Amino acid sequence: MSKSQPIFIYGIPIKDDRGKLKNCQLCGAKFTMSVKEHQCKRCKRAVCDKCAPNKAQVQKADGLSKKSHRLCNFCKDESDSLKRFLEQYKISFNKDSFSQQWLQSFGTDTAKAKNDFLNALDDAKLSKDTNAYDIFKAKLEVVINDIDGFVNYSIKDFMVAALKNVESFRQKEVVKTSILRVAGTLLLLYPQIGYSHEVVLITYFLLCFASEASAYILLTAIYAHILPSQLYPKANTKYDLVNENAIVVGILRDALQVDSNDMSVIKSFLSQKLRCYLVTLSINLFLFETTFFIISSVLMSGSNGYMDLLAQMAVLCQLSNQEMQKNKFNHEETELFMLRSLRTNQLSVLYKQTQNCDFESYKKVYITTRSDSIKVDNLNLSARQSMIKPDMQKVSEINQKLQEQVDRRDLENKKLNEEIIQLRDKVKQLQKENSILLSQQQNNDSEMYKIKLHEMRIDNSDLKSQIEQLKNEISKYKLQIEGGAKEKATKQKTETVDSDYENDLQEISQFKQKYEQQIRNLKKQAEEKKQQNQPNQIQIDELKENYENKIKLLQKQVIQLQSQDNTEEIRDLKIQNQQLQKKLEKMKDERNKSELIQQKNDEIELITELNEELTKENQRLAKQLRDLKSQSGASSAQQIKVLEEQNKLLELKLEQYQILIQELVNIIDKVKYQKQKQLEFSDMKFKQKEDLEDVKMVAEIRTVQTQLLKGMLKENQAQISDLISNITQMRQVLEKSKSLKL
């Protein structure tokens, strides 16, 4: 597009980000080979497949596109709701719809407006200062074309839809004629306002909701009651908006409770951009929905409209605060975010909050700087006088009560939210512990089985190498046999076989010798033990004999002493006797112990016998070998056969072994599976599950409770805001009636 950006109507430049971003601008998904990047032809966002499944015709500079283009989900929702809005309120160019409510807030209605407009048209013919009007008329065509080409996609959709009752070839002419009558009359009657392109833009927007007459009255009201004369195009002075900036900052601080640390970035944004937002009434800076919300609330505020506009600016800054911090001084990025992402529901919530703000202190600043150069005699204020005076005392009492309720609910809500957060943390903790336990168990099991498997594999390879060895031997034998058949030498072969057998025999006899040596050693050890035990036994026997002799002696003495009738000595001796008998008892125990030793000796003897048997077995084997040796020569083939059979057996065994290993592996898998199952049904797991279930239930109940409370809170807030707007209106009436009385 080679068309240059218009310099006179404020708008947001929308960058074409296609191919420059790594992630989807709606869902944040990373663009890859499978996640393709698309561009929404309406908002120009770079989006993924999932976020842009729809295609539709889109508005272009030269009208509706012929082809269908990809539309992101955000735009799809927005354009659908725009259509619904237009239908529901029967909105059409040069037709009264919302204008009726707006006129009411200035104390007039469509009938009066019609009358006033006809008078104004007549008056305008008599106007002598036509300078502003002449400039306006000369530029109108170009400006309307620019508006057509450069309003943002959302406003464009709206304007086109509002004109759908007019044949397309007539549309531009119809728009031009109406704007000329409405804005032209204003400029002829109030040349002190002066001409700017924004006048055309505002008139165009108003005409989408109003007849020419209503649009004229509303346009007059905007310049007479809303925008201060410092912002008139004709003012042309460098009015620096210090007061306005201060008011916005004050609302941010007092009503929206924005941290003072965040204020510097907001202040920078305001000082750069506030003028554009005010002189255009923010038309073309946001999506249609947002723009409508701002303008409607401004017009509904009547002569408080300017304060309302500043409060709306505060709300916009608050909502874009994070984005401002992120972009610091790149205001264009922040504005693009505002255009694409600000939603009217967010706006309305914060806007209500600003209504609690005491505007009186701010208003004084504004009123003292305001010029009263225009007299707007066609605004009929009589409607306001008829309003009933409200009982302000009662209203404020109800207000207070409602506020208290809201505060209480807020507190309860906060508590519930905290509880939910705690419960969520607990659930998370439990889940974490559970997964740790599970992974530990699995690790342990698999470690053990790995070791076992490894061991079995080693065994397996041992067997394999044994078989390999045997195979080698067999092939060696085969070679020898073949060689022997060709040459004469069965003898030679026999000799080698013989020598092999001799070697075997030698090995066996060495083994036998080693075995005999071991047996000898064992025998020797047994003998030594016997000898160690024997003196013990002799000593015990000797001692026993000694004691027995002593007892006998003592008994003799007792008898002797008894005969001597020496009772005392008898008693002593009796005691001695008893003691000696005890000692004897003890010695008998010792004897038992020595019997145990005897038992051990018997065992040693048994082992010795076993060894002897083994020796015999060895001898038998040696004999067999000798027999084999005698059969040699002719029976080599037989030997090979035997070896081959052995080989087969071993291979069979290996197979079995492998099957066994496979079975073991299967068992391991089975055990693993069972363990896992066990774990799932184990008490611990079950309990945890129950806990989680409990926590979830409680959290659900809390969520439902919270939602209920939130609903009640919303209702209360709505009641409050209703009351507040009532109060505001009543105050206005009061003021007006006061000023009228004066």
Ligand SMILES: [Zn+2]
């Ligand atoms: Zn996406």
Ligand SMILES: [Zn+2]
């Ligand atoms: Zn889009």
